[in-house]
Amino acid sequence: MNQIINQFIEPAQQGSYFTIPFNIPQGVEVLHVRYAYNRFNEQDTRIENRIIGSKEEVNIIDLGLLDPQGNQVGTSGSDKESFFVSEPLATPGYKPSPLIPGEWQILVGAYKVAPEGVTVTYEITFTLKKPNLLKGDLHTHTIASDGVHTAEELAWKAKRAGLDFVAVTDHNQMVSADALPRLEGVTLIAGVEWTHYKGHANFLGVDKPFDGCFATNTAEETQAIFQTARERGALISINHPFEECCQFQFDMNTLPFDCLEVWNGPMRESNLKAIGLWQSMLAAGKKMPICAGSDYHKDTPFIFLGGPTTCVYALSNGTSDILQALRQGHAYLTFAPDAPSLKMSADNNTIMGDSIDWSKDSEMKIEVDKLLAGDVIRLITAQESQPVWKAEKNGRFEMTIPVEQPGFIRLEILRAFLPGLPLLPALISNPIYFDAK
Numbered sequence: 001m002n003q004i005i006n007q008f009i010e011p012a013q014q015g016s017y018f019t020i021p022f023n024i025p026q027g028v029e030v031l032h033v034r035y036a037y038n039r040f041n042e043q044d045t046r047i048e049n050r051i052i053g054s055k056e057e058v059n060i061i062d063l064g065l066l067d068p069q070g071n072q073v074g075t076s077g078s079d080k081e082s083f084f085v086s087e088p089l090a091t092p093g094y095k096p097s098p099l100i101p102g103e104w105q106i107l108v109g110a111y112k113v114a115p116e117g118v119t120v121t122y123e124i125t126f127t128l129k130k131p132n133l134l135k136g137d138l139h140t141h142t143i144a145s146d147g148v149h150t151a152e153e154l155a156w157k158a159k160r161a162g163l164d165f166v167a168v169t170d171h172n173q174m175v176s177a178d179a180l181p182r183l184e185g186v187t188l189i190a191g192v193e194w195t196h197y198k199g200h201a202n203f204l205g206v207d208k209p210f211d212g213c214f215a216t217n218t219a220e221e222t223q224a225i226f227q228t229a230r231e232r233g234a235l236i237s238i239n240h241p242f243e244e245c246c247q248f249q250f251d252m253n254t255l256p257f258d259c260l261e262v263w264n265g266p267m268r269e270s271n272l273k274a275i276g277l278w279q280s281m282l283a284a285g286k287k288m289p290i291c292a293g294s295d296y297h298k299d300t301p302f303i304f305l306g307g308p309t310t311c312v313y314a315l316s317n318g319t320s321d322i323l324q325a326l327r328q329g330h331a332y333l334t335f336a337p338d339a340p341s342l343k344m345s346a347d348n349n350t351i352m353g354d355s356i357d358w359s360k361d362s363e364m365k366i367e368v369d370k371l372l373a374g375d376v377i378r379l380i381t382a383q384e385s386q387p388v389w390k391a392e393k394n395g396r397f398e399m400t401i402p403v404e405q406p407g408f409i410r411l412e413i414l415r416a417f418l419p420g421l422p423l424l425p426a427l428i429s430n431p432i433y434f435d436a437k
């Protein structure tokens with residue numbers, strides 16, 4: 001999508017500032033602005049010191065951008081001929097910002113205008129959002145708490161590991177998005193792991209999910225912290241609910257949260273218990289999305305960034321789209337970044353996490369890539385857990401299954417990670433919910 005604006009500037013406007021409004025529609029991932037005008041006197045052929053000198057500047061027009069609230073997103077004087085803005089990244093001098101639909105303004109500074117005036121041509125281009133599969137780690141610690149790396153080091157490690165996003169979740173240490181490094185291809189999500197003697201929870205995507213201090217002594221104080229985080233738009237996950245050192249002892253029914261962290265670090269007893277809890281919530285009719293995080297502090301033989309990985313179908317790599325996809329359950333979890341991948345759909349508009357009305361003709365389509373020989377695919381409902389396929393060789397699997405009754409259907413891929421070891425989850429999906437009409 002592309003829009004051209006020709007703006008004539010009168011000589012009388014020299015020395016003044018004004019704005020040109022333009023509209024950003026719904027669903028824009030990247031805004032690009034380019035401008036051009038006759039800056040130099042082309043007739044000027046001065047030769048200085050036998051070198052062709054710079055031509056005389058007859059027009060100098062400055063550039064900037066304001067958001068719908070009139071806040072300055074960036075200015076670049078007359079230094080840059082173009083800039084771009086997106087949520088995770090922008091041209092230096094411009095603040096990475098979500099492209100909220102509405103009326104934005106180009107800031108024009110008429111620093112110098114020729115006696116005959118000047119026409120400035122602005123080209124505004126939108127790159128539209130589209131669903132992408134992004135991989136990330138939603139639970140990490142840095143030197144701000146008990147990790148050994150800086151956020152910048154985590155970003156580079158994530159890039160090398162093939163991750164698209166990392167949430168920085170230090171114990172009771174908030175971090176603002178502006179303070180996190182910007183690295184092309186890796187979105188750093190501001191977060192905090194609210195860490196209490198009676199349980200841990202992540203608050204993601206807002207700079208300051210609660211005021212005052214993390215410490216609470218009553219259920220009411222704890223509820224107030226969760227409620228404030230929810231009101232401020234944080235994504236809230238209940239972390240490692242059965243981890244021995246830090247079980248979640250608060251009553252989950254009294255606290256608002258968006259996701260259950262059923263897979264924390266290496267697969268083990270406490271995670272299997274969390275998956276069991278989740279299964280019982282689903283069976284009770286609660287549509288609860290899941291998430292995963294490595295709880296990375298430093299590399300050990302069993303702990304690495306992206307172990308496990310949360311894979312989301314998000315509309316862009318902006319924090320708000322990633323968190324929105326998690327809330328919708330448009331996600332599955334894998335043991336590592338380089339693991340089987342999954343597409344699961346009931347029709348073109350219904351993917352994992354979504355609900356659709358059940359009918360006797362309902363079907364679900366499964367597509368899995370990067371299976372290893374011996375992998376087992378299981379489909380799990382409230383009533384049963386059925387192996388539907390055992391891979392005889394490495395590769396791809398596709399199947400459409402009839403959905404015989406309403407309820408949720410989720411998928412797990414199980415793998416023997418070493419010969420002789422029992423099968424453990426290599427992938428866990430959110431369900432598709434087939435609702436009884």
Ligand SMILES: [Zn+2]
Nearest residue numbers: 193200239246
């Ligand atoms: Zn924790």
Ligand SMILES: [Zn+2]
Nearest residue numbers: 139141193295
């Ligand atoms: Zn942690």
